[in-house]
Amino acid sequence: MPRAEKTFRKESPVSAFLRAIGAVAWKDLAAEFRSRELFTAMLVFALLVIIIFNFALELDISTRRSVTSGVLWATFAFAGTLGLNRSMSIEKDQGSLDGLLLAPVDRSAIYFGKVISNLAFMLIVEAIVLPVYSFLYGVNLLQPGLMLILLLGSIGYIVVGTLLAAMAVQSRTRDVMLPILLFPVVIPVLIAAVKASEGFLSGGEAAAIVPWLNLLIVYDVIFTSLAFMVFDYVVEE
Amino acid sequence: MQAKPAILKVLDVVSVLLLAAAAYLALVFAPTEAVMGQVQRVFYFHIGTAWTALMGFIVAGAAGIIYLAKRDEKWDIVEVAAVEISLVFFLITIVLGSIWARPVWNTWWTWDPRLTTAAVTELIYIAYFMLRQGIEDPNRRARFGAVYTIVGAISAPITFFAIRLFRTIHPVVIGASDSSAQGTFAMTGDMKVAFFFALFAFTVIFIDLLWNRILMGRLASRVEQLKLNLTS
Numbered sequence: 525m526p527r528a529e530k531t532f533r534k535e536s537p538v539s540a541f542l543r544a545i546g547a548v549a550w551k552d553l554a555a556e557f558r559s560r561e562l563f564t565a566m567l568v569f570a571l572l573v574i575i576i577f578n579f580a581l582e583l584d585i586s587t588r589r590s591v592t593s594g595v596l597w598a599t600f601a602f603a604g605t606l607g608l609n610r611s612m613s614i615e616k617d618q619g620s621l622d623g624l625l626l627a628p629v630d631r632s633a634i635y636f637g638k639v640i641s642n643l644a645f646m647l648i649v650e651a652i653v654l655p656v657y658s659f660l661y662g663v664n665l666l667q668p669g670l671m672l673i674l675l676l677g678s679i680g681y682i683v684v685g686t687l688l689a690a691m692a693v694q695s696r697t698r699d700v701m702l703p704i705l706l707f708p709v710v711i712p713v714l715i716a717a718v719k720a721s722e723g724f725l726s727g728g729e730a731a732a733i734v735p736w737l738n739l740l741i742v743y744d745v746i747f748t749s750l751a752f753m754v755f756d757y758v759v760e761e
Numbered sequence: 762m763q764a765k766p767a768i769l770k771v772l773d774v775v776s777v778l779l780l781a782a783a784a785y786l787a788l789v790f791a792p793t794e795a796v797m798g799q800v801q802r803v804f805y806f807h808i809g810t811a812w813t814a815l816m817g818f819i820v821a822g823a824a825g826i827i828y829l830a831k832r833d834e835k836w837d838i839v840e841v842a843a844v845e846i847s848l849v850f851f852l853i854t855i856v857l858g859s860i861w862a863r864p865v866w867n868t869w870w871t872w873d874p875r876l877t878t879a880a881v882t883e884l885i886y887i888a889y890f891m892l893r894q895g896i897e898d899p900n901r902r903a904r905f906g907a908v909y910t911i912v913g914a915i916s917a918p919i920t921f922f923a924i925r926l927f928r929t930i931h932p933v934v935i936g937a938s939d940s941s942a943q944g945t946f947a948m949t950g951d952m953k954v955a956f957f958f959a960l961f962a963f964t965v966i967f968i969d970l971l972w973n974r975i976l977m978g979r980l981a982s983r984v985e986q987l988k989l990n991l992t993s
Contacts, residue, residue, distance in 0.1 A: 684912065691905045695895030704891060705909065708884040709916040712923040719926070735926055743919055750915060757829055757904045 544629035548637020593721035677717030779962035791955035809963035817847030822914030837903035838978035
């Protein structure tokens with residue numbers, strides 16, 4: 525396509541990079557939109573985890589108040605590994621990762637594209653789980669502050685998760701490897717997110733929330749830049 | 762196969778002697794602590810092993826970065842050696858700490874920043890070895906190992922600070938201590954002798970172990986190479 529080539533040359537490197545990111549993310553989202561495999565699996569899994577927690581923890585009114593944020597984040601963490609594994613193993617199984625790597629774009633564009641699509645899946649699942657949880661347990665979870673924490677926490681989780689998933693699918697044990705690699709290094713995100721969500725749900729004093737928010741932001745910034753620097757080494761042949 | 766260097770053989774002997782001397786200082790020479798009694802003597806080796814584990818942790822992270830920058834296999838060997846030593850010594854630290862904590866804190870375990878971070882670091886290092894085991898290509902194994910060590914080396918301190926935002930009961934013997942810490946004490950002169958000697962002894966032991974493990978790592982990679990030559 526000569527026309528596409530022409531526009532490609534005209535672009536500045538930055539917008540070409542952004543376009544590559546967009547293309548990778550769009551590819552994943554379009555494939556998912558057609559099959560809905562991943563999304564359905566994550567959502568059903570998340571709802572099942574909530575049901576299990578309900579009986580495991582006897583979520584009556586008094587316990588509910590103290591454990592809601594923990595239950596939510598445990599649910600998202602488990603459902604998240606499902607999505608991360610799938611999004612990387614699809615690429616590996618059908619050899620499309622090699623195709624992506626052959627594309628004349630910076631490799632970190634592939635990484636950020638994957639981060640965006642994974643983040644989108646996770647946020648969509650969260651967007652459905654939250655109202656369902658609110659409905660089931662009569663807690664109002666639809667607060668803007670909580671949304672911010674969900675976003676920051678999910679970013680931290682996905683940023684590290686995407687990097688580690690790319691490593692996990694290339695090892696012999698594959699899917700089993702991801703949670704084992706991911707959970708110990710993502711503990712700060714989970715602690716901070718649980719504590720900050722708890723702060724918001726129990727009334728929301730700024731002093732109880734701000735340190736955790738700062739921690740989430742610091743984690744997100746550090747690990748986004750780290751993943752940006754080392755992703756090349758992970759996909760290199 | 763190259764022979765073990767003479768200086769390392771000397772260092773092996775010195776390490777054993779230093780360990781014996783540190784044990785003597787900790788168990789006999791140092792005075793008994795007034796409140797906690799004999800169990801406080803665990804402290805000298807607890808800090809010594811924790812120190813060794815921490816050095817391993819730092820060396821591993823640094824070796825990971827240098828490996829990715831230089832792509833020289835020897836840094837991968839250093840990294841594995843350091844991770845392995847750190848894994849073992851964190852475990853010893855945790856066990857010794859539990860022995861001390863049982864009478865002093867009245868519990869084997871508490872979710873304190875130091876304890877939790879040590880435990881999480883153990884899990885990171887176990888995951889590290891599982892990851893390496895699952896990858897056949899030596900180059901890829903080294904690259905993934907380095908990436909994961911760096912991720913772990915950055916995340917462990919953040920975990921520490923995250924848990925520190927809760928209150929802690931772990932005593933801080935060196936430097937300012939929080940008034941809510943339980944089991945803290947001031948060191949007398951003889952205790953300091955035993956303490957700093959233990960630190961010194963474990964530093965030497967760390968160097969000795971690391972060196973030996975690096976030599977072993979070299980042999981292991983040579984064996985792997987020979988095996989590859991045979992099968993291909």
